[in-house]
Amino acid sequence: MSEERLPSRSENFSEWYNQLVLKAELADYAPVRGCMIVRPYGWALWENLQAALDRRFKATGHVNAAFPMLIPKSFLEREKEHVEGFSPQLAVVTIGGGEVLEEPLVVRPTSETIIGHMYAKWIKSYRDLPVLINLWNSVLRWEIRTKLFLRTSEFYWQEGHTAHATEAEAIAETLQMLDIYAEVSETEAAIPVVKGRKSESEKFAGARESYSIESMMGDTRALQSGTSHHLGQNFARAFDIRYLDRDNQQQFCWTTSWGLSTRMIGALIMVHGDDQGLILPPRLAPYQIVVVPISRDEAERGPVAEAVGRVAQQLTGFRVRIDDREGLTPGFKFNDGEMRGVPLRMEVGPKDVAQGTVTLARRDRPGRQGKESVPQEGLERRVADLLDDIQRSLFERALAFQKEHTHEPATYEEFKEVVQGGWALAWWCGEAECEAQVKEETKATTRNIPLDQPGGSGVCVHCGRPARERALWSRAY
RNA sequence: CGGGGUGUAGCGCAGCUGGUAGCGCACCGCGUUUGGGACGCGGGGGUCGGCGGUUCAAGUCCGCCCACCCCGACCA
Numbered sequence: 001m002s003e004e005r006l007p008s009r010s011e012n013f014s015e016w017y018n019q020l021v022l023k024a025e026l027a028d029y030a031p032v033r034g035c036m037i038v039r040p041y042g043w044a045l046w047e048n049l050q051a052a053l054d055r056r057f058k059a060t061g062h063v064n065a066a067f068p069m070l071i072p073k074s075f076l077e078r079e080k081e082h083v084e085g086f087s088p089q090l091a092v093v094t095i096g097g098g099e100v101l102e103e104p105l106v107v108r109p110t111s112e113t114i115i116g117h118m119y120a121k122w123i124k125s126y127r128d129l130p131v132l133i134n135l136w137n138s139v140l141r142w143e144i145r146t147k148l149f150l151r152t153s154e155f156y157w158q159e160g161h162t163a164h165a166t167e168a169e170a171i172a173e174t175l176q177m178l179d180i181y182a183e184v185s186e187t188e189a190a191i192p193v194v195k196g197r198k199s200e201s202e203k204f205a206g207a208r209e210s211y212s213i214e215s216m217m218g219d220t221r222a223l224q225s226g227t228s229h230h231l232g233q234n235f236a237r238a239f240d241i242r243y244l245d246r247d248n249q250q251q252f253c254w255t256t257s258w259g260l261s262t263r264m265i266g267a268l269i270m271v272h273g274d275d276q277g278l279i280l281p282p283r284l285a286p287y288q289i290v291v292v293p294i295s296r297d298e299a300e301r302g303p304v305a306e307a308v309g310r311v312a313q314q315l316t317g318f319r320v321r322i323d324d325r326e327g328l329t330p331g332f333k334f335n336d337g338e339m340r341g342v343p344l345r346m347e348v349g350p351k352d353v354a355q356g357t358v359t360l361a362r363r364d365r366p367g368r369q370g371k372e373s374v375p376q377e378g379l380e381r382r383v384a385d386l387l388d389d390i391q392r393s394l395f396e397r398a399l400a401f402q403k404e405h406t407h408e409p410a411t412y413e414e415f416k417e418v419v420q421g422g423w424a425l426a427w428w429c430g431e432a433e434c435e436a437q438v439k440e441e442t443k444a445t446t447r448n449i450p451l452d453q454p455g456g457s458g459v460c461v462h463c464g465r466p467a468r469e470r471a472l473w474s475r476a477y
Numbered sequence: 478c479g480g481g482g483u484g485u486a487g488c489g490c491a492g493c494u495g496g497u498a499g500c501g502c503a504c505c506g507c508g509u510u511u512g513g514g515a516c517g518c519g520g521g522g523g524u525c526g527g528c529g530g531u532u533c534a535a536g537u538c539c540g541c542c543c544a545c546c547c548c549g550a551c552c553a
Contacts, residue, residue, distance in 0.1 A: 349512055
């Protein structure tokens with residue numbers, strides 16, 4: 001519960017975000033540095049997102065499993081780029097049961113290595129392929145600078161790990177999972193994305209190619225909210241994952257990995273929220289409707305409660321919360337529901353009882369607008385339509401915002417200007433030092449190289465050398 | 478890891494030149510309230526971030542440490 005206002009979203013985005021996460025009771029700071037507590041309301045949101053993803057993973061043939069949190073340190077050292085990428089961020093266990101361990105164990109920063117070890121053991125024949133396993137777990141990366149949901153030392157996610165007989169299959173898998181992430185983000189979270197390939201400097205440590213979905217937050221900065229990696233044969237060679245093909249020849253597998261984390265919750269907050277608080281998309285909201293009963297005296301209480309009960313019966317197909325907390329005024333509950341981002345509020349008071357109506361208020365319309373009086377009869381139909389409309393309008397609003405702040409600068413001068421408050425889609429020569437210079441000069445980095453390129457060729461927006469692809473540039477979280 | 482800032486009740490803060498801790502909100506009880514953040518009365522709650530030092534006496538002065546936040550370099 002809260003009663004103070006949030007900082008202004010437009011004036012102090014960062015502070016607005018921090019306080020909203022706490023006040024909406026999504027998460028809290030843990031007593032351990034860099035870690036977060038995900039509170040029930042935040043976890044309910046994650047569970048809904050999990051369900052949306054898991055359904056799609058299963059539909060595409062994946063199965064879930066559990067792997068240990070502790071990994072022999074030597075495993076991390078097997079793949080050269082992987083070590084370099086993750087060493088600085090590892091937490092290492094050196095003592096167990098009071099004894100110094102023979103070999104230190106690392107708390108998993110990601111599971112490619114232990115997966116590689118086990119896949120090598122399990123895969124013998126082309127008949128064993130593909131292996132399509134997903135893990136729902138948490139991982140630990142020693143982060144210096146943290147922010148709830150966006151970057152914490154421990155975070156919750158899913159990591160998918162697959163092994164295939166051919167490169168083409170592995171690439172198809174990598175792109176299939178990227179598509180699933182994009183589809184979940186857009187249809188469930190109502191967050192538009194740009195799918196693309198990561199630059200060499202931004203790709204996953206050990207990957208051959210990394211792909212990401214990138215979204216524009218309310219302050220125009222970009223957030224990578226899902227990644228899918230084609231690992232080539234890098235991990236297969238490091239862990240000796242081989243199979244015997246139809247011609248009785250030993251072949252290395254082609255592997256992939258892909259992950260999406262609770263960071264997506266941060267995206268939901270930053271894309272849809274406003275000065276009043278969260279605005280949650282109906283498909284993921286823990287509660288889609290909050291019912292606020294209103295009665296001035298004992299005589300009204302009974303009929304109102306009866307109407308609420310009747311209405312609740314009609315809405316069993318929705319996630320409904322009846323806010324019958326005592327001693328709180330309706331006004332307080334309105335604000336509380338808005339802060340928590342409940343998509344639809346239903347007020348049931350004496351006037352509604354007298355008229356056989358309820359009052360609906362949609363969260364995505366400002367203030368007291370978006371309120372409407374509807375008959376209790378056939379209510380569920382109107383509720384369903386409104387929730388659909390809210391889901392759609394949140395996406396459209398976010399997409400319009402993203403488009404409005406995405407530019408195609410022709411010159412570097414223009415580029416420098418636009419990346420201060422938006423995204424730039426601009427030709428890039430593909431050279432790492434060019435990218436590094438741009439970052440130095442503007443703080444913008446390549447987010448990805450969008451997959452749907454209009455084609456053609458041009459000159460690098462920074463150095464003027466020939467360029468074959470356009471990159472999406474932005475300041476990022 | 479560099480620069481800056483903050484640690485006093487759950488949250489936000491006050492506490493002067495040292496004298497034994499307070500305000501608002503939240504919380505508990507009773508009553509009146511309830512269609513946009515109600516009000517009255519009465520309560521409970523503190524190793525003042527930690528350790529050490531100076532002093533008759535430290536929230537206050539000194540030293541060291543720790544944590545968190547903001548801005549930069551690195552990362553989902």
